[in-house]
Amino acid sequence: VSTPDVTHGLILLGTNLNLMVVPGVVNYARVKLDEARTYQLLCHEYCGTGHERMAANLRVVDAATFAAAKPAATPPSAGQGDAMTKLLEAKDCLTCHSIDGSDGIGPTFKGMFGRKTKLKDGSAVTADEKYLREAILDPSKTVVDGFDDVMPKPEMTDEEVNALIEYLKNLK
Amino acid sequence: MELPNERRIEIEPGLKRMILIELILPTALLVLGIYHGLMQVLYRAGHIHTRKVLGLEYYQGLTLHGVVNAIVFTTFFAVAFGYAVIRFYLGRVNMKVAWLSFTLMIVGTLLAAAAILSGTSSVLYTFYPPLRAHPAFYIGLTLVVVGSWIAFFNWLPVYSAWKRAHPGEKTPLAVVGIFAAFIVWLIATIPVAIEIIFMLIPWSFGWVGTVNVPLARMLFWFFGHPLVYFWLLPTYVMYYTMLPKVSGGKLFSDFAGRLTFMWLILYSAPVGIHHQFTEPGISSTWKFVHAFFTMLVAVPSFATAFVMAASMELGARERGASGLMGWWKKLPYFDTQRWLFGYFFCGLFIFIFGGVTGIINASYNLDTVVHNTSWLPAHFHQTVAGPVFLSYIGMSLFLVARLTGKEIKLPRMNVWVPYIWTLGIMIFSTGLFISGAHGEPRRTNMGLTYANPDSPLYHGDWKLPQMLGVLGGTIMTIAALMFFIVFFATLFTRSTKQGALELVVSEPYHDENVRAVQSFMPWLVAAALLLVIAYTPPIVQTLRSNFPGAPPYTPDRPTPINTSNP
Numbered sequence: 001v002s003t004p005d006v007t008h009g010l011i012l013l014g015t016n017l018n019l020m021v022v023p024g025v026v027n028y029a030r031v032k033l034d035e036a037r038t039y040q041l042l043c044h045e046y047c048g049t050g051h052e053r054m055a056a057n058l059r060v061v062d063a064a065t066f067a068a069a070k071p072a073a074t075p076p077s078a079g080q081g082d083a084m085t086k087l088l089e090a091k092d093c094l095t096c097h098s099i100d101g102s103d104g105i106g107p108t109f110k111g112m113f114g115r116k117t118k119l120k121d122g123s124a125v126t127a128d129e130k131y132l133r134e135a136i137l138d139p140s141k142t143v144v145d146g147f148d149d150v151m152p153k154p155e156m157t158d159e160e161v162n163a164l165i166e167y168l169k170n171l172k
Numbered sequence: 173m174e175l176p177n178e179r180r181i182e183i184e185p186g187l188k189r190m191i192l193i194e195l196i197l198p199t200a201l202l203v204l205g206i207y208h209g210l211m212q213v214l215y216r217a218g219h220i221h222t223r224k225v226l227g228l229e230y231y232q233g234l235t236l237h238g239v240v241n242a243i244v245f246t247t248f249f250a251v252a253f254g255y256a257v258i259r260f261y262l263g264r265v266n267m268k269v270a271w272l273s274f275t276l277m278i279v280g281t282l283l284a285a286a287a288i289l290s291g292t293s294s295v296l297y298t299f300y301p302p303l304r305a306h307p308a309f310y311i312g313l314t315l316v317v318v319g320s321w322i323a324f325f326n327w328l329p330v331y332s333a334w335k336r337a338h339p340g341e342k343t344p345l346a347v348v349g350i351f352a353a354f355i356v357w358l359i360a361t362i363p364v365a366i367e368i369i370f371m372l373i374p375w376s377f378g379w380v381g382t383v384n385v386p387l388a389r390m391l392f393w394f395f396g397h398p399l400v401y402f403w404l405l406p407t408y409v410m411y412y413t414m415l416p417k418v419s420g421g422k423l424f425s426d427f428a429g430r431l432t433f434m435w436l437i438l439y440s441a442p443v444g445i446h447h448q449f450t451e452p453g454i455s456s457t458w459k460f461v462h463a464f465f466t467m468l469v470a471v472p473s474f475a476t477a478f479v480m481a482a483s484m485e486l487g488a489r490e491r492g493a494s495g496l497m498g499w500w501k502k503l504p505y506f507d508t509q510r511w512l513f514g515y516f517f518c519g520l521f522i523f524i525f526g527g528v529t530g531i532i533n534a535s536y537n538l539d540t541v542v543h544n545t546s547w548l549p550a551h552f553h554q555t556v557a558g559p560v561f562l563s564y565i566g567m568s569l570f571l572v573a574r575l576t577g578k579e580i581k582l583p584r585m586n587v588w589v590p591y592i593w594t595l596g597i598m599i600f601s602t603g604l605f606i607s608g609a610h611g612e613p614r615r616t617n618m619g620l621t622y623a624n625p626d627s628p629l630y631h632g633d634w635k636l637p638q639m640l641g642v643l644g645g646t647i648m649t650i651a652a653l654m655f656f657i658v659f660f661a662t663l664f665t666r667s668t669k670q671g672a673l674e675l676v677v678s679e680p681y682h683d684e685n686v687r688a689v690q691s692f693m694p695w696l697v698a699a700a701l702l703l704v705i706a707y708t709p710p711i712v713q714t715l716r717s718n719f720p721g722a723p724p725y726t727p728d729r730p731t732p733i734n735t736s737n738p
Contacts, residue, residue, distance in 0.1 A: 005732070006302050006725050007385065009450075009544050013611040016540040020451040023302060023385045024719030027452035042622075044544040044613035046231065046296055048303055048727035052617045055629050095730040102628075105730075152731045 002026045009045030033060045084167045113168045118145040180672040194252035195568045198245040205240035206652045208233035213645035217638035218623030230617040231294040238297025249564045251323045254350045258327045261344040262334040273322035280315025283308045301383045304724035307376045310368050317361045324354040346413045352433035353405035359441045364395035382721025386453040387714040393444035401440035407563040415516045417678035421487020427684035428479045432472035434695045439469040442706030446534045458710045466534040508583040515566025518590035519559030526554030547608025550601040577671035581661035593651035600644025607637035
């Protein structure tokens with residue numbers, strides 16, 4: 001494991017897999033998991049915003065289940081959605097914004113387009129194309145009520161911004 | 173305490189004022205530090221589900237808790253106690269230099285406090301890069317450390333003059349201990365000063381773009397472990413030179429005290445990598461070497477436990493105790509005249525558990541289970557918040573009362589403080605040990621997710637130990653409140669006599685004269701040699717690997733700070 005940003009920790013609960021994840025260095029450990037069940041791994045070093053929700057599941061399955069599940073690993077509707085996920089990952093959007101409606105440091109992307117939103121300065125807006133463009137390019141001007149002004153200006157080309165807005169339109 | 177006073181020293185008003193401020197100011201700051209200690213157990217048990225309470229954010233409060241309790245309070249106390257010991261046993265110090273050291277430490281504390289309270293330095297008290305604090309945080313800490321160095325340098329000429337005037341005499345045991353503490357402090361703070369001054373400060377100002385994180389972490393732990401012996405050594409000074417007397421006995425072995433102090437100079441530093449067992453970039457050979465030395469540094473603590481028990485038993489038997497364990501019944505547990513006994517004795521008791529868990533942490537395979545879980549704070553609260561905290565607050569109260577010539581107010585309440593604290597810390601640590609062994613992460617605002625039943629990440633299985641944490645934490649807070657009431661009531665009462673500097677002085681039972689522990693020099697040379705051997709290869713490893721440096725991040729945003737996003 002390694003990290004492109006800050007120092008993290010990794011603990012796989014119920015095992016003795018316990019590693020520091022330090023920027024610039026690769027860390028590794030071998031662990032044999034005999035039990036077919038879901039293990040939880042979480043970050044145990046303070047890594048800044050969102051640290052207390054930095055967790056993931058590791059599913060250990062037997063060989064037959066693994067083989068059967070393989071085809072489903074590729075989502076049926078690859079294409080635009082897939083490229084989009086890559087873009088969102090690359091620009092670090094998903095650290096704060098979820099695409100499934102769950103809470104985060106920023107408002108979720110799900111159903112964002114067309115939503116009536118109250119801003120921190122008290123004004124009410126509808127998240128149309130014009131608003132979203134402004135919110136992406138100059139985040140400090142459009143802080144949604146209940147969230148903090150922490151979003152940096154992303155480095156995105158015009159095409160990428162257009163593609164993101166199209167994507168948000170369809171993410172109901 | 174109606175112990176026969178061997179010596180009362182009327183000291184210079186300037187030195188008296190300085191020692192008093194150095195004891196009272198950090199005790200007042202401790203109110204804030206302990207407040208967030210209580211808040212943390214409430215967050216972590218899921219009684220609070222927010223990021224902040226009363227304007228103090230969880231991680232900001234955690235930074236405050238660590239810096240105030242573990243760095244500011246301890247360093248100020250060690251310097252004030254050091255001045256008291258040096259003045260008491262050796263003679264007058266240069267007051268100009270003393271005030272310079274005092275000013276640096278006060279300015280540094282204010283700078284660091286401002287940086288933390290402004291919310292721009294929530295990097296916890298280990299300040300690991302690439303999380304970046306405000307430059308004032310690093311500069312403030314540096315000034316506190318440099319101020320404490322100057323205090324130490326101020327004592328050296330006093331010691332030389334004393335030695336010239338007392339040829340052939342043994343250096344007073346308390347002085348050996350205080351010097352050991354500050355030698356360890358000097359060894360510890362040089363690497364962290366290099367980290368802060370040459371790496372973190374230029375990087376936090378933006379003069380350099382990136383920082384070598386593995387090197388910074390190694391320099392930090394080069395500091396981080398001897399730091400705990402710097403905390404512990406003044407406590408050991410009190411144990412060896414005062415506890416036997418207040419318990420009604422004699423120091424069983426003077427030599428054991430001297431050997432303990434010298435041994436800690438030798439082994440407290442080449443052990444830092446036992447904090448880094450789970451880290452990449454350090455070969456297992458050097459992790460093993462440091463683990464080996466860590467086991468050696470546990471030896472003087474075992475010796476201390478033995479000598480203290482023997483010293484207490486001696487006195488109790490003289491007072492008529494019989495049988496194997498009968499002496500336990502003849503100790504002045506709740507004697508309001510000998511109230512310091514409780515503060516020392518309870519610390520020793522807590523340290524049994526702190527010591528054993530320390531050996532567990534330094535064992536590689538066990539560490540992989542508990543590293544960075546709440547097991548760790550449970551362990552170090554049983555050390556720094558056990559013997560260190562109790563002896564420091566007890567001695568602060570003692571010195572303040574004697575220097576101002578005041579009687580201890582509310583003596584019955586005072587005598588209970590250490591026992592209630594001990595009850596609290598044992599319950600608190602038990603909770604954290606259990607949840608830590610089950611993987612509960614430390615340094616995490618659990619209330620938002622893992623301890624929040626509304627969150628998909630909720631961990632119901634950590635609930636019970638978290639409740640123990642709350643119970644223990646609350647009891648500790650009550651004990652601390654009782655202490656603050658006694659301390660400030662004593663401080664604001666009228667003086668009943670002329671204040672003077674007094675220290676409890678135990679007589680030795682065995683007063684050995686072993687040449688090997690009479691001089692610092694051979695131990696200093698051996699310590700330096702050991703450090704070169706233990707740290708040169710691992711530091712070279714972090715320097716030779718060609719990993720990229722890390723740009724600065726602040727804890728409130730997921731992307732690095734750069735010029736377009738200041």
